[in-house]
Amino acid sequence: MITKIEKNMSEKKRIAVILSGCGVFDGAEIHESVFTLWAIENAGAEYEIFAPDVEQHHVINHISGDEMDEKRNVLIESARIARGNIKPLSGFNAADFDALMLPGGFGAAKNLSSFAFDGPESTVNKEVEKAILDINKDGKPIGALCISPVILAKIFGKAKMTIGSDQGTADAIQAMGATHVNTTHGEVVIDENLKIATTPCYMLDAKITQIAEGAENVVKAVFKMLD
Template sequence: MKNIAVVLAGNGVYDGAEIHESTLTLLAIAQQGAAYQCFAPDVDQAHVVNHITGDEMPETRNVMIEAARIARGNIKALSEYKAADYDAIVIPGGFGAAKNLCTFAFDGPDCKVNSDVEKAIKATVEAGKPIGALCISPAIIAKVLGDVKLTIGQDKGTADGIEALGATHVNTTHGEIVVDEKYKVVTSPCYMLDATITQIADGASNAVAKILEMA
């Protein structure tokens, strides 16, 4: 049985991991006959957002503790990730990917990537194993790898920012994936498009299927 590492950026679209994308990724992995282990960096979130009003809240939360809600408590610090123990790594989206895993939401192409995230991506590439990235998380891959082909959907401003990092962006629609054969990177736009939950399921399932094929 193939074993996939899933990196979560917290819990909730505006300040953490997108819950539909995360859960449907886990479901796709299980339905396609593989196992998963959730990881998250053990750091404070960039900020906490009220998901009803969109307002920032005056409190601090930990990315891994929040992500443990999605993982039902079965989560490991990303610093413990070893590429040799897994067949692939997948990063669902949500603003947390661009706020907590890197700072693309704040700094665009000048963003910084969390050190554990960067190490995990580089170790996976060096091991010749696939990487999946959904929604906005391909921005992290672009920052770390540079000359990689990927997609975030059709948003020109975001695509321009990613191409400023040296990546090649491909416009896509619901459920479509883009594959970079050199780095074994699989990306799908998910909620970077105006999408339904069933369309998110399609994107997650198609990405996972390709990742498992490449693993």
């Protein structure tokens, strides 16, 4: 007879991942997103991908950097990375998951929040805020890559985190009440009280191998907090 403890030990951890579109300048950073998914599965866990069903702030031509005269949806664009296996963030239930991951990309600062435009006075998408607060309320860890820690700074205020070493962004984080720690490639900063793990990734001038290292290390840190 299998005991409840043995059953729980045999069940895979389930990690929710929130994306913000598809593409570094107007959505989720693709390398960070894919390596986060890879690291979760490589650690023996399962992931489920979510995104808010909202219009993204704008669309950027990733060759020229120019804004394009068209509209796109964050959920539909995120589905490109998820290979269609994605759900609207409105259906997120923290009770179904053991942890939450937030890859970076400008979408985190343009679509999930308004940090790119409003800095410390920014707002956070209500569904994103609720998902983060619900996970935190349940005592479950959160991992954030690249620029996405600014969302956590806005929501929690007093938190320890990193976005690398960009002084302007670090100053904005501290203006929101958080403590910033300068880091380099692959390093992770952990706030033990809030169970938050952050790493800089493409907030630094990075190679793709360094992005893989950062994603793997932050996922490992999240799993260590689960243990």
